[in-house]
Amino acid sequence: MATRNISGEAIKELAQIVGSAHLLTESLEVSLYEYDGSVETGRPDLVVFPGSKHEVAALARWSNRHRVPVVGRGAGTGLSGGALAREGGVQVVFSRMNKILEIDVENRLAVVEPGVVNLDLSRAVASAGLHYAPDPSSQKACTIGGNVAENAGGPHTLRYGVTANHVQALEIVLPDGEMVRIGGGAVDPPGYDLVGLFVGSEGTLGLVVEITVKLTPLPESVKTLLAVFETADDATETVATLTAAGVTPAACEMLDGWTIRVVESSIQAGLPTDAGALLLIEVDGMREAAEEQAQAVIDLCRKNRAREVRTAQSERERETLWKARKNAFGAVGRVAPDCYVQDGVIPRTRLPEALRRIGEIGRRHGFDVGNIFHAGDGNLHPMLCFDHRKADEFARAMAAADEIIALCIEMGGSITGEHGVGMEKDRLMPLLFSQADLALMKGVRDAFNPLGLLNPGKIFPGGKGCGEIRIPAASATEGKRGTARVDEAGGSGPSGADGALRDRQA
Amino acid sequence: MRASGENLFEPISAIVGGANTSVEAAATRNYAIGGQRPAVVAWPATADETREILRLCVKQRLAVVVAGAGTKLGMGGPPSHYDLALVSTRMNQILEHDPGDLTLSVGGGARLTDISKCLKAHHQFLPLSVPYESLATAGGTVSSGIDSPLRQGYGTVRDFLLGAEFVTGSSHRVKSGSSVVKSVAGYDLHKLLVGSLGTLGVISRLNFKTFPLPEVRRSILATFGEASAAIGFAQCIAHSPLAATSLESLNATLVDLLRRGAPRSASPLPVPQLSGRASEWQVAVGFGGSEAVFRRFRNDAEGMAREWGATDSLLLDDEATAGVWERLVEAVPLLLDSSPAATLVHAGVLPSQLSTACAAAESSAKRHQLPVALLARAVGAIYIAFLPDALNPETILRLAQAVDETAEAILAMQGHWSLPWCPEDLRKRTRLRGDERPDLGLMGKVKQVFDPENILSPGRFAGGL
Ligand SMILES: Cc1cc2nc3c(=O)[nH]c(=O)nc-3n(C[C@H](O)[C@H](O)[C@H](O)COP(=O)(O)OP(=O)(O)OC[C@H]3O[C@@H](n4cnc5c(N)ncnc54)[C@H](O)[C@@H]3O)c2cc1C
Numbered sequence: 001m002a003t004r005n006i007s008g009e010a011i012k013e014l015a016q017i018v019g020s021a022h023l024l025t026e027s028l029e030v031s032l033y034e035y036d037g038s039v040e041t042g043r044p045d046l047v048v049f050p051g052s053k054h055e056v057a058a059l060a061r062w063s064n065r066h067r068v069p070v071v072g073r074g075a076g077t078g079l080s081g082g083a084l085a086r087e088g089g090v091q092v093v094f095s096r097m098n099k100i101l102e103i104d105v106e107n108r109l110a111v112v113e114p115g116v117v118n119l120d121l122s123r124a125v126a127s128a129g130l131h132y133a134p135d136p137s138s139q140k141a142c143t144i145g146g147n148v149a150e151n152a153g154g155p156h157t158l159r160y161g162v163t164a165n166h167v168q169a170l171e172i173v174l175p176d177g178e179m180v181r182i183g184g185g186a187v188d189p190p191g192y193d194l195v196g197l198f199v200g201s202e203g204t205l206g207l208v209v210e211i212t213v214k215l216t217p218l219p220e221s222v223k224t225l226l227a228v229f230e231t232a233d234d235a236t237e238t239v240a241t242l243t244a245a246g247v248t249p250a251a252c253e254m255l256d257g258w259t260i261r262v263v264e265s266s267i268q269a270g271l272p273t274d275a276g277a278l279l280l281i282e283v284d285g286m287r288e289a290a291e292e293q294a295q296a297v298i299d300l301c302r303k304n305r306a307r308e309v310r311t312a313q314s315e316r317e318r319e320t321l322w323k324a325r326k327n328a329f330g331a332v333g334r335v336a337p338d339c340y341v342q343d344g345v346i347p348r349t350r351l352p353e354a355l356r357r358i359g360e361i362g363r364r365h366g367f368d369v370g371n372i373f374h375a376g377d378g379n380l381h382p383m384l385c386f387d388h389r390k391a392d393e394f395a396r397a398m399a400a401a402d403e404i405i406a407l408c409i410e411m412g413g414s415i416t417g418e419h420g421v422g423m424e425k426d427r428l429m430p431l432l433f434s435q436a437d438l439a440l441m442k443g444v445r446d447a448f449n450p451l452g453l454l455n456p457g458k459i460f461p462g463g464k465g466c467g468e469i470r471i472p473a474a475s476a477t478e479g480k481r482g483t484a485r486v487d488e489a490g491g492s493g494p495s496g497a498d499g500a501l502r503d504r505q506a
Numbered sequence: 507m508r509a510s511g512e513n514l515f516e517p518i519s520a521i522v523g524g525a526n527t528s529v530e531a532a533a534t535r536n537y538a539i540g541g542q543r544p545a546v547v548a549w550p551a552t553a554d555e556t557r558e559i560l561r562l563c564v565k566q567r568l569a570v571v572v573a574g575a576g577t578k579l580g581m582g583g584p585p586s587h588y589d590l591a592l593v594s595t596r597m598n599q600i601l602e603h604d605p606g607d608l609t610l611s612v613g614g615g616a617r618l619t620d621i622s623k624c625l626k627a628h629h630q631f632l633p634l635s636v637p638y639e640s641l642a643t644a645g646g647t648v649s650s651g652i653d654s655p656l657r658q659g660y661g662t663v664r665d666f667l668l669g670a671e672f673v674t675g676s677s678h679r680v681k682s683g684s685s686v687v688k689s690v691a692g693y694d695l696h697k698l699l700v701g702s703l704g705t706l707g708v709i710s711r712l713n714f715k716t717f718p719l720p721e722v723r724r725s726i727l728a729t730f731g732e733a734s735a736a737i738g739f740a741q742c743i744a745h746s747p748l749a750a751t752s753l754e755s756l757n758a759t760l761v762d763l764l765r766r767g768a769p770r771s772a773s774p775l776p777v778p779q780l781s782g783r784a785s786e787w788q789v790a791v792g793f794g795g796s797e798a799v800f801r802r803f804r805n806d807a808e809g810m811a812r813e814w815g816a817t818d819s820l821l822l823d824d825e826a827t828a829g830v831w832e833r834l835v836e837a838v839p840l841l842l843d844s845s846p847a848a849t850l851v852h853a854g855v856l857p858s859q860l861s862t863a864c865a866a867a868e869s870s871a872k873r874h875q876l877p878v879a880l881l882a883r884a885v886g887a888i889y890i891a892f893l894p895d896a897l898n899p900e901t902i903l904r905l906a907q908a909v910d911e912t913a914e915a916i917l918a919m920q921g922h923w924s925l926p927w928c929p930e931d932l933r934k935r936t937r938l939r940g941d942e943r944p945d946l947g948l949m950g951k952v953k954q955v956f957d958p959e960n961i962l963s964p965g966r967f968a969g970g971l
Contacts, residue, residue, distance in 0.1 A: 106857070108857075151690045151694075157688070162690075164697075165661065165665050180945055180948060182948065186855045186859075186886050186920060186922055189943065190922055191943060191946065191949050191967070192701070192949045194698075194948055194949065196697030197695070197697060197952070200693070200694055201693055219747065220747035246608075246630070246719075285747070286749060287802070288801075288802050289749070289795060289799045292798065345686045345688050345689055347609065347686055348607045348608075349607050377688045378687065413684070414684045414691050415691050416690050419690070421692070425691070429692065433682075433691075433692055436678040436679060437680050437682065437692070439678070440695065441682070441692050441695065444693055444695065447951040459693075
């Protein structure tokens with residue numbers, strides 16, 4: 001049977017590569033892969049489940065031969081539509097390639113297939129006193145392949161760094177089917193840092209078939225603190241004070257009042273539902289250092305008017321607190337049919353102001369905005385809850401979201417801290433990057449992915465081309481207070497941000 | 507045809523001004539690489555001036571080598587041709603420091619010492635304690651990709667570089683990353699600049715994450731009868747909860763050099779206990795934190811040292827700590843100064859292979875009668891310095907054999923190696939080149955995108971890129 005874009009003959013070849021049991025062609029089955037964790041959709045023509053890297057290489061050759069796009073997919077928890085087949089083609093799902101190939105305790109390395117679930121790796125090495133440090137809140141489901149593509153972070157990124165800091169080597173399949181190893185198990189491979197380039201490239205440069213990651217010793221001591229505040233301002237001030245004082249906890253997450261109540265009603269973790277905000281702060285390391293840090297955190301919380309600072313007394317209590325944090329998005333799902341989570345980043349000194357202004361933006365558009373986020377990194381996750389069936393709610397949510405992003409940019413921040421650009425924020429890229437910046441990035445993409453068959457329609461503003469979107473005055477690396485900047489082509493519209501944002505609403 | 511200085515003076519000085527352009531031998535000599543000198547030296551003050559210069563270079567097919575303070579120009583091969591040295595030292599501003607956010611942006615030519623001074627006032631620092639620290643620029647440090655003793659605790663520059671702005675070989679002013687501590691917008695092109703030896707772009711701005719200065723810095727120096735015990739001890743600490751900031755194992759030759767200082771450098775180190783007895787190894791363990799935490803650290807570390815059979819273990823006071831680390835940071839210049847044909851191999855191996863790799867280097871040195879200094883960082887980085895006392899065709903031959911043998915041993919253990927510093931004649935004599943890698947083809951593609959006309963340091967990089 002042929003699809004809209006793929007001949008019957010080509011489908012037969014595909015079945016030979018992965019086996020017909022691992023190929024979905026029926027419309028109903030395929031439609032299940034139309035979604036990921038984002039509010040976007042994109043429908044593949046076919047779905048395949050390769051069982052080995054050699055099958056992935058054969059798939060790439062097939063795609064090249066038939067000029068059909070391929071899009072990798074881990075667990076589909078991505079929040080920017082990265083795994084969606086925006087231009088159709090074949091969805092390559094890595095769920096069968098889920099083996100931990102090697103655990104090297106002595107050198108603290110593991111070699112895994114891309115479909116290994118993040119938490120499964122930490123569990124597998126726990127008995128050796130190790131863990132895989134990047135811990136996205138979705139870690140029970142998301143895959144390490146997806147983490148590599150998105151350069152995922154997580155609560156403990158604050159102390160331990162993001163995925164890029166933990167990936168040592170990759171084996172990749174290029175769109176023409178060539179399989180190449182980049183980086184190395186040992187440190188300091190000579191030459192360009194291709195691994196650094198590859199991590200976070202959102203599946204647009206190659207398919208990852210093997211990943212060598214660093215394992216991190218489990219800390220000797222962990223202290224989990226819950227600081228309760230009357231107002232969100234007091235909590236955000238605390239984060240700014242902690243950062244400025246050079247106290248770097250392992251994690252520092254914030255929940256605002258709205259979110260506390262939603263989470264508590266679903267998870268019953270014993271959170272104080274009358275509080276204005278909570279900080280979930282974890283310190284770890286040597287016993288003495290963790291104790292010292294915990295005391296410093298408690299003192300600073302109190303100084304910033306914390307009503308109470310609790311210390312988890314048992315592993316069970318600690319797990320409950322983290323469960324409340326990590327399952328929050330699910331809890332929100334119980335109160336709203338749709339939730340749009342944003343991912344902007346701001347300097348931590350601006351947190352109090354940013355949260356106040358996000359609240360105002362939400363109110364102006366008629367929404368409650370919930371905030372549960374990686375406060376210690378300044379990585380916001382405002383959640384806009386809406387019902388897509390109601391006439392203008394989606395449009396209003398998007399308009400509010402755009403204003404929030406504009407705010408992050410105005411503050412010298414980023415449009416995405418960990419969820420990626422995908423197909424959700426591609427049109428926003430010109431707000432951060434000039435035409436020259438984007439042209440060089442595209443040049444790199446084209447060097448790896450010359451026919452654009454790998455995950456097309458992602459990261460870069462498509463369709464109209466960025467030339468038609470006006471470039472804003474501020475730019476990412478040019479200072480937080482943003483000096484005016486004229487892009488290469490000389491186009492510096494008076495309100496570029498508005499130009500791009502209007503583009504979406506149109 | 508090679509461009510002449512006279513022809514270039516005018517167009518370059520039209521961009522940066524006559525005072526910032528030179529064709530004088532006194533200036534061009536400073537930027538010589540492997541006997542090659544540029545025809546002209548230019549000191550642009552901004553990214554835009556840089557862009558203009560590169561535009562001219564593209565038009566006239568001029569080869570450009572980017573320099574900061576020039577302290578690491580010796581790394582990498584000589585350029586295949588060399589017309590212009592572009593020196594970034596006027597782009598030396600501290601552009602922005604947000605102490606409350608622990609972020610910093612500086613010009614590519616900013617000096618590490620200026621950065622440290624600015625950060626120190628806010629009890630912060632950048633863990634970039636690299637060789638020639640008192641002269642080096644941020645851009646040169648990033649481009650050289652060189653590591654520091656602090657990598658055990660803080661990682662290498664790729665771990666705390668947040669973003670950059672640079673001018674590509676096609677004279678576009680480009681940026682990637684951000685100036686906040688977390689961002690995944692777009693490709694992290696700035697990571698490619700790390701260790702690229704100026705072959706991809708001229709860095710005009712760097713954004714870093716900064717770190718709080720620890721309350722105290724302390725060190726422990728433990729002495730062992732053999733390499734395996736020293737390295738075993740260092741690994742034991744690395745696997746413990748102790749969170750050392752540095753873990754450096756040094757062989758006796760290196761210890762001796764550090765103690766005495768090289769002939770041309772300053773006074774001997776005030777640490778008589780650095781024994782430097784042949785066959786002995788010493789491990790320098792660095793700590794940063796509070797006094798209270800250090801008490802436990804010291805107790806445990808000394809216990810481990812005894813378990814690994816340390817013959818001596820010494821707690822260094824503040825002055826000695828500063829002295830030892832200063833010397834360790836400056837080990838590279840010290841080594842280069844200590845032999846007329848100093849040859850430094852930089853290797854990366856799995857930590858479990860450190861002992862074997864060091865043994866291979868030592869036995870190869872012995873076979874070819876070359877003194878060898880070794881510095882092994884617990885993460886798996888090794889500096890192997892062959893230090894013959896003369897430079898002549900015969901020593902070059904012995905060096906080539908020692909380098910090839912050592913490299914072979916390292917490659918056999920799935921390690922990597924490169925030859926950052928060596929006498930020019932040696933590069934053509936080794937059989938292996940340090941670029942025996944499957945991903946060279948991809949690197950070539952990257953280079954082509956950044957510098958399609960191949961004007962930036964042509965031929966200096968791995969694989970002749
Ligand atoms: C409740 C919830 C909480 C979350 N919390 C966090 C968080 O704390 N931090 C965070 O960073 N993210 C978080 N996310 C987002 C998401 O989980 C991460 O982006 C994660 O890395 C995606 O992994 P995945 O396996 O689901 O990948 P997918 O969504 O399936 O794919 C993501 C991207 O990876 C590509 N890809 C997948 N496999 C490969 C491969 N083998 N080769 C090449 N490309 C590939 C896809 O093409 C796509 O571009 C959260 C999501 C949810 C739903």
